[in-house]
Amino acid sequence: MTNAAERDDNEGLRFDEVDGEIVVRTNVKDISIMGSSVDVQNPLPTDGDSVYVKDIWLSESESVNFSGSVLDLFDNLHSEIINITSDNPKSITIHFNRTIISNVVGLGSTTSGDFSNVKIKLKNSGGVLTTVIDESNSNTKYTTRTFQLPITAGFNALVIEFHTADMVTLSNCVILKSSGVIARLQAAKPDNTITDINATAGGNLKVAVEEMELESQTPFLLRVAKGEISGHTIMSKFGQNDDIGTGAYEDIWDGGGTYNYPTVGTAPITKLIGHNAADTEPIEVQGLDISGDLVVQTKTLTGTTAVTLDTPLWRVFRLKNIGTNDLVADVCAINDGDTVDYACINNGNNQTLMALYTIPNGKTGYLLQGTNSIIGTNRGYSISGKLWMRPFGLVFQLKKTFGLASDGSGFIIMPFPLPGKIPEKTDIRVSAISSANGGGVNTTFEILLIDN
Numbered sequence: 001m002t003n004a005a006e007r008d009d010n011e012g013l014r015f016d017e018v019d020g021e022i023v024v025r026t027n028v029k030d031i032s033i034m035g036s037s038v039d040v041q042n043p044l045p046t047d048g049d050s051v052y053v054k055d056i057w058l059s060e061s062e063s064v065n066f067s068g069s070v071l072d073l074f075d076n077l078h079s080e081i082i083n084i085t086s087d088n089p090k091s092i093t094i095h096f097n098r099t100i101i102s103n104v105v106g107l108g109s110t111t112s113g114d115f116s117n118v119k120i121k122l123k124n125s126g127g128v129l130t131t132v133i134d135e136s137n138s139n140t141k142y143t144t145r146t147f148q149l150p151i152t153a154g155f156n157a158l159v160i161e162f163h164t165a166d167m168v169t170l171s172n173c174v175i176l177k178s179s180g181v182i183a184r185l186q187a188a189k190p191d192n193t194i195t196d197i198n199a200t201a202g203g204n205l206k207v208a209v210e211e212m213e214l215e216s217q218t219p220f221l222l223r224v225a226k227g228e229i230s231g232h233t234i235m236s237k238f239g240q241n242d243d244i245g246t247g248a249y250e251d252i253w254d255g256g257g258t259y260n261y262p263t264v265g266t267a268p269i270t271k272l273i274g275h276n277a278a279d280t281e282p283i284e285v286q287g288l289d290i291s292g293d294l295v296v297q298t299k300t301l302t303g304t305t306a307v308t309l310d311t312p313l314w315r316v317f318r319l320k321n322i323g324t325n326d327l328v329a330d331v332c333a334i335n336d337g338d339t340v341d342y343a344c345i346n347n348g349n350n351q352t353l354m355a356l357y358t359i360p361n362g363k364t365g366y367l368l369q370g371t372n373s374i375i376g377t378n379r380g381y382s383i384s385g386k387l388w389m390r391p392f393g394l395v396f397q398l399k400k401t402f403g404l405a406s407d408g409s410g411f412i413i414m415p416f417p418l419p420g421k422i423p424e425k426t427d428i429r430v431s432a433i434s435s436a437n438g439g440g441v442n443t444t445f446e447i448l449l450i451d452n
Contacts, residue, residue, distance in 0.1 A: 051175040060095035073173040106174035113169020123157035136163035231451035239355025252355035267312035277303035281323030287316035292361035321350040355443040365422035374410035376440035385432040392425035
């Protein structure tokens with residue numbers, strides 16, 4: 001038997017015997033397999049992530065008046081193809097051996113040249129050309145440029161035009177290949193078995209309403225009211241004025257007349273005072289401090305002796321008795337000198353009735369709904385009302401008007417299906433005027449508050 005090591009040839013091949021088997025060894029870098037050279041630009045017949053030389057149909061490709069070949073753009077980064085003519089446009093056609101899908105084309109040149117005014121067309125079956133990139137009117141010079149192609153089903157050739165009479169230099173072209181992915185979505189059921197999740201004809205995930213979690217079936221505002229949605233609260237305000245006159249508009253609150261708003265940068269609301277020595281109940285006070293931040297504090301009454309609040313207030317919009325006994329007389333939030341009533345619980349109510357509110361600092365309000373109604377036994381009058389808002393630091397602006405009459409329209413609901421945005425520290429109030437003395441009006445409104 002001839003020794004395998006002696007069977008060398010002149011083509012760089014060597015045959016060795018290893019463990020009784022013949023092993024072929026070679027120093028040749030390029031091996032011809034079925035007539036094709038195998039190298040970095042001609043890998044084995046598997047698809048890659050970008051276009052290689054092996055993908056290009058050279059005989060159908062064109063680079064009119066360009067020096068070099070289309071293949072020079074793909075086999076290394078140092079070769080150049082140059083068009084020095086005044087042709088306009090200059091054109092390169094890159095044809096592929098089979099249809100490809102791509103959404104990115106990159107062009108580059110060496111530091112000795114550049115390109116501009118690019119238009120890219122895709123050629124589909126039948127030779128139909130579709131323009132997908134058009135920068136033909138842009139005179140910007142590039143040495144490198146990436147073009148995002150639209151999503152396409154595939155194309156057979158790429159036509160690159162340069163709409164300029166200037167010299168065009170290219171050294172490389174990158175055409176990335178795209179591939180579609182079909183995902184299979186599965187989920188674990190409570191019994192730990194796996195099931196497929198299917199899609200509707202419209203491409204949405206199928207969800208059976210009867211199988212949704214309880215909280216997703218609960219109306220949004222109810223979930224807010226239950227405290228289930230972080231950063232969201234609802235403020236329900238309700239006010240009443242039992243004796244609106246005919247001479248001027250009065251605000252809808254327990255104190256009657258026009259409400260006295262403290263000025264910006266002050267906090268004069270400092271005390272609580274009862275009007276009967278027997279009133280010693282704890283009173284919850286809701287308002288805003290000098291910075292407009294929400295403050296809720298509780299102070300226990302000491303009869304007719306004023307009690308100092310822990311935090312002086314710029315705004316107060318609710319007082320309520322949270323004790324176990326009814327109040328005997330009125331209770332009011334006042335200033336140090338007891339010269340101004342800023343909120344009052346009228347005897348028998350155990351809570352203020354104020355159709356007044358100020359959006360706290362750090363929150364944005366959205367007015368959801370309001371109601372207005374005529375109250376009392378004297379019904380021989382009509383009411384004209386107004387909803388006002390005052391952005392911080394500005395003046396009150398009229399936002400809505402309403403009318404009530406005792407002959408059939410003594411109640412009105414004002415829904416706001418598209419509630420407007422109410423910025424922080426905006427004052428809100430409702431006022432009314434009567435056609436006869438003794439008119440009584442009740443007003444409510446609900447505001448959704450969202451943390452900024």
